[in-house]
Amino acid sequence: MAAGKRLICDAAALVEGGEGVRFTVRRGDEELSAFVVRFGGLVHGFLNRCAHIPVEMDWQEGRFFDSGGLYLICSTHGATYHPESGFCIRGPCKGQSLTRVAVEELDGKVYCID
Ligand code: FES
Known part of the structure; x- marks a missing residue:
């Protein structure tokens, strides 16, 4: 199937x-469930699947960041990921990474690149 773009959100x-x-x-x-967030001014996309156990990360829908808005945090056991790289810096899967999903921001819209 040819690669294509799908609209995610404004x-x-x-x-x-x-x-x-x-x-x-x-x-x-x-x-598969996935998500986008903004960090460092850019949009980052990942599968919504913790590197520890393949469960969804958000404790409430859309709540991926810690309270300081600096790290992505898994609601189940607290694995903490850098939002730009998806690299786990703390928790049971330290050293592993989230799976990146290709996304693009263009003309005020955010797209998934399939
Ligand atoms: S399932 Fe995410 S930290 Fe354990």
């Missing part, structure tokens, strides 16, 4: 260190 919906927006991506036969 760019304005993603504020620095604020709530993320969930969407889904197809990988083979599976429809």
